[in-house]
Amino acid sequence: MSDPAVSVVLSVSDDLSLLTWAIESLRRQTLGDWELLPVGAGAVGATREFLDCAATADQRIRLVEHPFLRGRAAAYSAARGYLIAYLDSGGEFYHDHLARAWEGRGRGDVLVFRYDLIADVAGSPDAGTATRYDPLTRHDKLFSESVVAAIGVVHRRELLARIEPFTDGPDYRSAVEADDDLWRKLARVGARFVYIPAASGKWRVRSDTQLSLRPAASPCAVPPALVAVTVHNAVEKRQMLIPRDETGTVARIFGEGKYDGVPVDKLRVPPVIVDVGANVGVFALYAKLRFHRDAIVHCFEPHLPTIELLRRNVRELPGVTVHPFGLGRGDVTAELRLDPRSSAGHSIKAEHVRHPEGIARVTLRDAGAVWDDLGLGEVDVLKLDACGCEGDILEALGPHLTQVRFVLVALNCVTDRPRIEALLPRHQLVIETTRTAEPGLLKFVRLDLRGEMAARVTVHSTHIAGVGPADRTPVMSGFAATSRARGSSYFPRVMFASYHCYHDSASGAALCTRDLFALLTARGWACRVFTGPNLDDPVAPPVGDKLRAYPTTQMARGRFGNADFTLYHSQAGGFPVTMFAPDPPAATRSPTQEEARAFAAVLSDAIREFRPDVVLTYGGDDASRAVVEAGRAVGAAVVFWLHNRAYTDATIFRDCDTVVVPSEASRGHYRDLLGLESVVLPGPWM
The missing domain is CATH 3.90.550.10 (Spore Coat Polysaccharide Biosynthesis Protein SpsA; Chain A)
Structure with a gap:
């Protein structure tokens, strides 16, 4: 030498x-x-x-x-x-x-x-x-x-x-x-x-x-190099340190539901998770909070500075093991090209980082041999994000892949997709997310479990405009990001869900909901909205036309069964709002049966990921009625908010935990008309 x-x-x-x-x-x-x-x-x-x-x-x-x-x-x-x-x-x-x-x-x-x-x-x-x-x-x-x-x-x-x-x-x-x-x-x-x-x-x-x-x-x-982010589900909170340039990654995983869609009830207890390309541990934390708190997680990360931060972030998570090397087709030392924009973008592939700010030598080990050495056997979830090396790792795993129930693979280049699908012949691609400015994601389910997923949903996500400063702390879907110190009081998590549009400025019910959520958010509650497109004004244009012009809106197109739809993701008052709109757009008509089933399917995923304590809803159409079942499925209290006296069918409220009315007069009206007991909640909402 x-x-x-x-x-x-x-x-x-x-x-x-x-x-x-x-x-x-x-x-x-x-x-x-x-x-x-x-x-x-x-x-x-x-x-x-x-x-x-x-x-x-x-x-x-x-x-x-x-x-x-x-x-x-x-x-x-x-x-x-x-x-x-x-x-x-x-x-x-x-x-x-x-x-x-x-x-x-x-x-x-x-x-x-x-x-x-x-x-x-x-x-x-x-x-x-x-x-x-x-x-x-x-x-x-x-x-x-x-x-x-x-x-x-x-x-x-x-x-x-x-x-x-x-x-x-x-x-x-x-x-x-x-x-x-x-x-x-x-x-x-x-x-x-x-x-x-x-x-x-x-x-x-x-x-x-x-x-x-x-x-x-x-x-x-001099700005700090790291920022602290706290995430929590319904029962526990965790804090982690992340590089300032990685706040967008946290938002995509916890806020936009990047890895949503894995049916938790079809995982073993405790589930075994393999995280290849673990970075600083965001997905490992997601797995512990989303899949199961006792999940066994194997994290593979080759970049030395990232390894240290990864260890720091997972040291209080039982069952998480950090392996300080990457996986590949053999045991080699490789040159990792350092992406100047984000540590998550480092790659050994020159075409992925054309102008690196430096080169780091890293250790890669044969993926199949490591699998055998660890005695992994059946694996519930394999998450693979290796900046262009996904196909090589899948190839090295070979027959071991038949032991994996669900596979989540980053799609760094659309031309990689045929190879990835070919390397997973015992799995079915059920969800595909592609983006214009960042890697997409392919979600596979093993063929013997495919009946557990009702239909394949393909989502092509187009970033309409910038989402604001990268270091902005988001309130996250599925979890809540807060700046409160550990040990602070727990604030409930509430989701509003209805096919009636939350953005409808002509609707008194929508305006009341917006006021309520603004007050709850100001008091530290974690809020989330999943809404449909239905408007009160019969001549109003579709809301999506307006949302496209907003600088923070993201748009995703998808399909469920025979129903095409568009999702509009935005921030409103410090919490995320997702609007479901069928294609072609319809602002005032009731949803068809296919559209109602598509709304219910996407809503169910959103509720499972957010895990609210309370689901707030209103509306009597078929799509809105699905909210009650989805909320009860995750153990949330379902509250129906009656804003008018137009309801004549008592079965709408049958499975709700509570019905709220704005006045004693409304309470008496529905007691006499439907035999319905309700709770009076007048404004302002405290």
């Missing part, structure tokens, strides 16, 4: 989040010819496990078996690079730093770079601000002050032979003091210091950082 261009000495702390960012910044370097030598007293326990995993996944990472100060000597002895650079768990290199240092290696013996100081002091008003520091401004104080942090220094390795050998002493009080002593020793032996007018990276300055390099300057805001 040839010697690398740069040896990077990494001082390790026990803060895994900072350590992850530091190593990830190194793996994103445009110059990939480096080796990493971690040293530090913090390399024990979980930190050591992390580093062992890192070294296994990337041969450029070599562990040094020493504490930090004494470990410097071991690192220098082990180093093979022409240059030596420095990094610690509070720092991150900018992506071109090592390439810039290599290009400038002939300019001097010691290259000194600028860097950005990030205030990271809890409770400080300056927390999260950045200041560019230039060591040149204090170069004449090298022998009296702490002039430059290690992240700003790159020097030739051969210089170390010209200074006194490193031993177990001196007993430096801090790593900063050790660094300062090294710079001075280099200067004393005549090393030429050259100050480079470029930034090496960023360094977080904490309250325990013993360095007084905090020059006053105009700060600029």
Whole structure:
């Protein structure tokens, strides 16, 4: 093995989040010819496990078996690079730093770079601000002050032979003091210091950082790399940390029901779930909350920084195992092309990431051999999202696929679909979702279970316009996303469902419902709407015509049986609203039997995924009557909201838990007319 261009000495702390960012910044370097030598007293326990995993996944990472100060000597002895650079768990290199240092290696013996100081002091008003520091401004104080942090220094390795050998002493009080002593020793032996007018990276300055390099300057805001999202079903809440650029993934899985459609009652208890391309664990959490809390989940993820975040997110989920490698057709080391837009887009396929921001070496193992090693046997759900490698993994699994009940496969390119279908001859494609701007999804059921799914639904989803900032926290369908801390009070989940249109501005009932949901949402309730297209105004145009013009609307076309329909997904007042509309559009007529069955089928999926505590409804048509059965099927309390005195059939209310009327007069009217007992709920709704 040839010697690398740069040896990077990494001082390790026990803060895994900072350590992850530091190593990830190194793996994103445009110059990939480096080796990493971690040293530090913090390399024990979980930190050591992390580093062992890192070294296994990337041969450029070599562990040094020493504490930090004494470990410097071991690192220098082990180093093979022409240059030596420095990094610690509070720092991150900018992506071109090592390439810039290599290009400038002939300019001097010691290259000194600028860097950005990030205030990271809890409770400080300056927390999260950045200041560019230039060591040149204090170069004449090298022998009296702490002039430059290690992240700003790159020097030739051969210089170390010209200074006194490193031993177990001196007993430096801090790593900063050790660094300062090294710079001075280099200067004393005549090393030429050259100050480079470029930034090496960023360094977080904490309250325990013993360095007084905090020059006053105009700060600029630095957004956090991770955001916290809390999701819950009817019985439990879970919080996870995700990269800011992955909030859209969370919204699609929990909000838009990306993986909806698997009949939970047809899974074993506990179900076995295989999650290939687990990323940071969003689907694993979905499986625990949606399928069964005791689900056994095997997560496969090859990207080192993502693995650490995945482990952090699932460590409190019993039955979840993280496998720190990817699956493929054989045991190989591959180059993962890092997608600059999203960590979920990293791929070993060049055609999927044409302009990567870096290359990471990852470990892939033969999928069939891993299946045998784990003794998986029957698997309830196989979720496969490997950024273009889905066909290769299915091919490697071969006959093992006959043991899988339901298969969820990402469709990264429409031309992959014939191969995927051919590799699953014992399964039937029942749901297909294709999108214009992101991967679609194919949902298969094993042939012996196909009778459990009434019909194939094909959904072609077209993104009409942008859905707003990626970091906006959504209120999620199927679960609720909140910013409340753990231990806060539980707020009920309520869904309004009716074939009568929630968007109808001419309907007093719709306006009352909108007012009620606005108040409930403001008080922390998780709300969701599934509505039909029916309007009170006989000459009104279809609502879909108006929704298409909204900047946050998404549209999906589907088919159930012989009925074609369109779903319009939008946000209204902080919660999701889905409108079902038959094709061709019909604003005022009652639904046909086929349309009513299609409405009921899609509604049932929405209710099963959202798991409401209360389902609120009104309307006497065949489609609206299906709401009661769908709500009771998930154990929700069904409330019929009577807004007028036009109902004459008592059977409409027979299976409802409660009937609500707006006044005592209405209550008396229906008691006398239908023998119906009801509850008075006057406005305003509190």
